[in-house]
Amino acid sequence: MSKFYSLTNVRKCEGFKCVETDRTRQSFKESCDINNIIKRFTRSLGSDFLAHYAGYMEGKFGDASAAIDFHTARNMLIDAENAFLALPSAVRDRFANDPSRLLDFIGNSSNREEAVKLGLLKKTPKSEATTEKVVA
Helix, strand or coil, X not given: CCCCCCCCCCCCCCCCCCCCCCCCCHHXXXXXXXXXXXXXXXXXXXXXXXXXXXXXXXXXXXXXXXXXXXXXXXXXXXXXXXXXXXXXHHHHHHCCCCHHHHHHHHHCHHXXXXXXXHCXXXXXXXXXXXXXXXXX
């Protein structure tokens, strides 16, 4: 028979009870230790492992003061993507909606005439052929 509860007859919540004392097995402690894993892996591959990953184990230092930060780089990528999306759909379709294909196309000097026809480059006189401007 079902029991009904009301404001005066409240159901008592007993909570969650764990009957097991320990759910982890301490017998796997040694096999899960990262130092032991690396030792086993190094023993099995020997010097090949150390030779292959030597560059990752040493610190590498360099001058990164001229590099741009992540935020600036990400904003540059977003601006380039927006410029590509602003192109007519027929032009984007010509490059399978892939900005990298467009950059490869424009970077190839043999595609200059087609790029001018598509409106990607401005037509310049023969003497100024080396200075090209991308219209985006």
